[in-house]
Amino acid sequence: MPGMSVYAGFYKVGTPKKGEYVFVSATSGAVGQLIGQFAKLEGCYVAGSAGSKEKVDLLKNKFGFDEAFNYKEKHDLNAALKRYFPEGIDVYFENVGGKMLDAVLLNMRHHGRIAACGMISQYNLDEPEGTKNLLQILYKWIQIKGYMHRNYYHLYPKFLDLVLPYIREKKMVYVEDIVEALKMVQLPLLDFLVVATLENEWLLLLVNDAIIHCMNVA
Numbered sequence: 001m002p003g004m005s006v007y008a009g010f011y012k013v014g015t016p017k018k019g020e021y022v023f024v025s026a027t028s029g030a031v032g033q034l035i036g037q038f039a040k041l042e043g044c045y046v047a048g049s050a051g052s053k054e055k056v057d058l059l060k061n062k063f064g065f066d067e068a069f070n071y072k073e074k075h076d077l078n079a080a081l082k083r084y085f086p087e088g089i090d091v092y093f094e095n096v097g098g099k100m101l102d103a104v105l106l107n108m109r110h111h112g113r114i115a116a117c118g119m120i121s122q123y124n125l126d127e128p129e130g131t132k133n134l135l136q137i138l139y140k141w142i143q144i145k146g147y148m149h150r151n152y153y154h155l156y157p158k159f160l161d162l163v164l165p166y167i168r169e170k171k172m173v174y175v176e177d178i179v180e181a182l183k184m185v186q187l188p189l190l191d192f193l194v195v196a197t198l199e200n201e202w203l204l205l206l207v208n209d210a211i212i213h214c215m216n217v218a
Contacts, residue, residue, distance in 0.1 A: 002030035005117055007159040008152035010038045013145050014091045014115035018043035021085055023104065025071075026095035028055035031117060033063050035093050037172050040064050044091075047084045049100070062173060077103035091115070097122045098129045105133040108142050116146040 009031075016022050022039040024032045027048025036059065039046040047067035048059050059068035067084045074080040081089070081103055088109035094101060097119025108114070122128050136142060166172040 002034065003163065004152060004156060004159060005031050005149040006034040006038060007155065007162070008147055008149055009093060009115040009117050010035060012152060012155075013147050014093060014113050016042055016044050016091045020044050020090035021087060021109070022046040022091045022093070023081070023085065023089045024048040024093045024095070025100050025104075026050070026118075026120060027059055027065070027068065029095065032093070032095060033059070033175070034172070036063055036065050040066075041166065041171060049096075058175070062175075071100065078106050081107040088112070093117060094119065096120055098131075102131055102133050105131075105136040105142070108136060108140055110140045112140060112142050114142060114144040116144060 010016065014022075016039055022036075022044045024035045024039075024046065025048070026032050027036055028050040032048060036046045036048055045066050047069070048065050049069055049071040050056050050059060051070065051072055053070060056068045056070050059065040069080055069084065071077065071080070077099060085107055089104060089107050090109050090112055092104050092108065092112070092114045094104075094114055094116040095118045098121040100121070101119075104114070137144065163172065167174075
């Protein structure tokens with residue numbers, strides 16, 4: 001699921017081009033880390049936000065991001081984005097919403113594109129946060145498009161044709177944690193993206209920062 005979310009969002013919605021400036025929020029998650037690698041392979045400048053120094057280091061040192069910052073340490077997100085995108089943002093992959101989206105709208109370039117994959121900051125609020133800078137969409141001719149991965153599953157063979165050679169050639173990397181037995185997994189419920197059974201013997205847990213395979217749970 002994260003892979004198809006990335007493929008659809010990148011090649012069918014955001015469509016970054018060589019030399020463009022790409023920003024990804026919640027970048028250390030399963031979707032964000034792949035988006036950033038696709039962007040680098042296509043010749044883009046890419047920066048991302050994450051929630052800890054360890055995650056920022058992971059983005060820059062393992063996944064090849066040009067820049068990354070800890071949003072929890074930035075009291076002024078607008079200023080942070082201006083620092084990492086002095087020329088503005090061409091393509092934003094939206095995974096957070098709220099204050100981050102508000103700051104991004106101020107820093108988008110004319111004819112910028114926003115691919116809305118998720119808004120994790122809004123999912124569990126009693127009352128959703130308002131967005132203040134929507135006029136930027138008009139002033140800058142910004143395109144915002146929401147999408148769901150399931151609408152693009154007909155492209156799955158093309159996704160495999162693209163990604164598998166990159167993995168074999170070590171042009172793309174990933175983080176994987178393997179845990180034997182379900183009882184060993186103790187994660188907050190909010191970390192889970194998808195829970196699915198595979199062949200009645202495997203439980204695949206897709207969480208915010210990794211893919212966890214729980215074996216021997218049949």
